[in-house]
Amino acid sequence: MTQIDDADDRAEGDAALFEQLRVAGFSGPSWRLATREIAAYCQTVVGAWVETREIFRRCRRRGYVLRHQSLILGRPEIRDLVTDTVVDGLNMFRRRAMAGKGWRPGGGTSLASWVTDDCVEVFPNVWRRFLTATEPCRRLEAQALLTELEVLRPTAERSAEDRHLAVVAGADLLQHVKPAVRQAIELLALGYSQREACEIVGCALTPRALEGQLRRLRLRLRTAEEA
Structure with missing residues (x-):
């Protein structure tokens, strides 16, 4: 046929x-x-x-x-x-x-x-x-942020492309990511709500303050990608 x-x-x-x-x-x-x-x-x-x-x-x-x-x-x-x-x-x-x-x-x-x-x-x-669907979206966004931050982490195993990105934005960006904020992002990626993440992290971090930190971090990452 x-x-x-x-x-x-x-x-x-x-x-x-x-x-x-x-x-x-x-x-x-x-x-x-x-x-x-x-x-x-x-x-x-x-x-x-x-x-x-x-x-x-x-x-x-x-x-x-x-x-x-x-x-x-x-x-x-x-x-x-x-x-x-x-x-x-x-x-x-x-x-x-x-x-x-x-x-x-x-x-x-x-x-x-x-x-x-x-x-x-x-x-x-x-x-x-x-x-x-706010919480699933927030979890996925947190996963994406962690992935991008991992690229900027100063390790000897990074590729040439990753090293270039770190030169462009890494030094300036990483110094703004406080340990408490990174821990909160990791909790969001696991499915915790912003309120739950802030309660676990402590350090007087509020959901509103965390949302502001996330917004500024996403802006810096977009700026780094466009540079």
């Missing part, structure tokens, strides 16, 4: 599936059953895009510039992001289809690829919702 034959078979299958969804009103058990395979495909593709940060590049090409793209994402965060994105992408596909818009048989794009494209469209809102 040639690639053309495969494409024709896929197009026919997509057309039949779309008609099945239309008859079911794009809802109910028939909708969930019929879209199971598409959802599995989207989970795989979108999962790879999130892990490699390709999703941010695709969003940027559409004009979406998202904050905190360098956050270190654990497996649970990636799983939740991908699941929410695929669900929202399928819902966007359904809304458009019910309005007589969106995918059409014979349009040259497979049904699954069309839905993954919708997933890119909805990802900015999914990412913003993720960032509004």
